Amino acid sequence: MANLSIEVGGLKYPNPFVLASGPPGTNARVIKRSFSLGWGGIACKTISLDNSKVHNLVPRYGKLRWDESDRKSVLGFQNIELISDRAFDVWLDELADCKQAYPDRMLIASVMEEYEKDAWVEIIERTQATGIDAFELNLSCPHGLPERKMGAAMGQDPKIVEEVTGWAVQASKVPVYAKMTPNITDPREPAQAAVRAGAAGISAINTILCVIGIDLDTYRPMPTVEGYSEPGGYSGRAVRPIALRQVMEIARACPDTIISGMGGIETATDAVQFLLAGAHNVQLCTGAMIQGYEIIEGLCEGLSKFMDDRGFKKVEDLVGKSLPYFTTHADLVERQLAAKRERAGEANRDEMWQGNIASETDSLTAENEKKRDQ
Numbered sequence: 001m002a003n004l005s006i007e008v009g010g011l012k013y014p015n016p017f018v019l020a021s022g023p024p025g026t027n028a029r030v031i032k033r034s035f036s037l038g039w040g041g042i043a044c045k046t047i048s049l050d051n052s053k054v055h056n057l058v059p060r061y062g063k064l065r066w067d068e069s070d071r072k073s074v075l076g077f078q079n080i081e082l083i084s085d086r087a088f089d090v091w092l093d094e095l096a097d098c099k100q101a102y103p104d105r106m107l108i109a110s111v112m113e114e115y116e117k118d119a120w121v122e123i124i125e126r127t128q129a130t131g132i133d134a135f136e137l138n139l140s141c142p143h144g145l146p147e148r149k150m151g152a153a154m155g156q157d158p159k160i161v162e163e164v165t166g167w168a169v170q171a172s173k174v175p176v177y178a179k180m181t182p183n184i185t186d187p188r189e190p191a192q193a194a195v196r197a198g199a200a201g202i203s204a205i206n207t208i209l210c211v212i213g214i215d216l217d218t219y220r221p222m223p224t225v226e227g228y229s230e231p232g233g234y235s236g237r238a239v240r241p242i243a244l245r246q247v248m249e250i251a252r253a254c255p256d257t258i259i260s261g262m263g264g265i266e267t268a269t270d271a272v273q274f275l276l277a278g279a280h281n282v283q284l285c286t287g288a289m290i291q292g293y294e295i296i297e298g299l300c301e302g303l304s305k306f307m308d309d310r311g312f313k314k315v316e317d318l319v320g321k322s323l324p325y326f327t328t329h330a331d332l333v334e335r336q337l338a339a340k341r342e343r344a345g346e347a348n349r350d351e352m353w354q355g356n357i358a359s360e361t362d363s364l365t366a367e368n369e370k371k372r373d374q
C-alpha cells in the first residue's frame with residue numbers, strides 16, 4: 001500500500017482526504033466518528049459568534065437523480081442550509097475535545113462573521129485557543145448569508161476578500177485558508193486577493209447557485225418551504241467538471257499557494273483528477289453524505305492502487321502534474337496546425353521513400369534482366 005500521508009504548509013495529514021464543511025462535521029460526535037473511520041482531516045460545519053441569527057429550515061435539501069428508483073443515484077444536490085445554528089461556546093468545547101481525542105488528525109475550523117474587524121479577530125482568537133490546526137474562512141456560502149452581507153457577498157468582492165483575510169491572518173497563529181465561491185466570473189481574482197493578504201491556502205469550490213427543480217403538480221420550486229423556495233447551493237457529482245476547472249485556474253494563478261480542492265468528488269479516480277489539476281488535498285461533502293462516511297476506505301485503497309500501479313511514491317508527486325497541459329485556444333490551433341504540417345511532411349517523406357524503393361527495385365530488376373539476357 002502506497003504511503004498516503006501528506007504534509008502541506010506544515011500540516012501533517014495521514015491521507016489527503018478531508019471532510020468538507022457541512023453536515024459531515026456538524027458536531028463532535030460525527031467528527032470523532034469520521035476520524036475513527038480514517039478521514040485525514042475535517043473542516044467543521046461553519047461556526048459564527050452569534051447562533052441566534054441563524055435560522056435553518058426544513059426541508060432544506062433537494063436532489064436530482066438519474067434513476068428515481070435508486071436512492072443513491074444522486075447526480076446533483078441542492079441545499080439551502082445556513083451555517084451552524086449551534087452555540088459558539090458549545091463548539092469551542094467540542095473542537096477542543098475532538099483535537100484531544102485525535103491529535104494526529106487535522107481539525108480545521110470553518111468560520112464566518114459579519115463585515116467587521118473586531119468580530120473576525122474575536123472568532124479567530126477564541127477558536128484557536130481550542131488547539132485547532134487551521135482556519136477556513138467561509139467567504140462563499142451562496143444563500144441566506146449574502147442577505148446579511150456575509151459568505152459569497154464577501155467572496156465575490158476581491159477587495160473585501162483581501163481585507164477580511166488580512167484581519168484573520170493577523171489574528172491567527174495557525175494557517176488560514178480562504179474558501180472561494182464559484183459564483184463569480186473569474187475565480188482567480190478573489191483567490192489572488194486572499195493570497196496577497198497572507199492566506200496559506202485556498203479552498204475551492206463552495207456550492208453553485210441553482211434551482212434543483214419545480215414540482216409539476218403544484219408549480220412550486222424545490223425544496224419547498226411553506227409553498228416557496230429560493231435558489232440554493234448545488235453540489236455533488238454534477239458540479240465536478242466546473243470545480244475541476246476552477247481549481248485548475250486557481251492553481252495556475254496562485255502557483256505557490258496550497259489548494260484544497262473539492263466539488264463532486266466521490267471516488268479515488270475523482271480525487272486523483274483534482275490532485276493532477278493542482279490540488280494538494282481534497283475535500284468531500286455531498287459524496288460522504290450520500291454514500292456514507294465509510295467511503296474513506298475505498299478512497300484510500302483506490303488512491304493507493306493508482307499510485308502503486310504507476311510508481312508514484314508520494315501523493316505530492318501527483319500534484320499539478322496535468323497543469324502544463326492546459327493552454328489557450330489560440331495555442332491549441334497553432335499546435336494542431338504544426339502537427340498537421342508535421343504529418344503532411346511525414347506523408348511526403350513516406351511517398352519519397354516509397355518512390356525511392358520503387359526506383360531502386362526497378363533498377364535492380366533491370367539489372368537482373370540484363371544479367372539473365374547475357
Ligand SMILES: Cc1cc2nc3c(=O)[nH]c(=O)nc-3n(C[C@H](O)[C@H](O)[C@H](O)COP(=O)(O)O)c2cc1C
Binds near residue numbers: 045046138235264283
Ligand atoms: C448540505 C450542505 C451544507 C454545507 N454547509 C457548508 C458550510 O457550513 N460551510 C462551508 O464552507 N461549506 C458548506 N457546504 C459546501 C461544501 O463544503 C462544499 O464546498 C460543496 O458542497 C462542494 O463539495 P461536494 O460536491 O463534495 O459537496 C455545504 C454543502 C452542503 C451540501
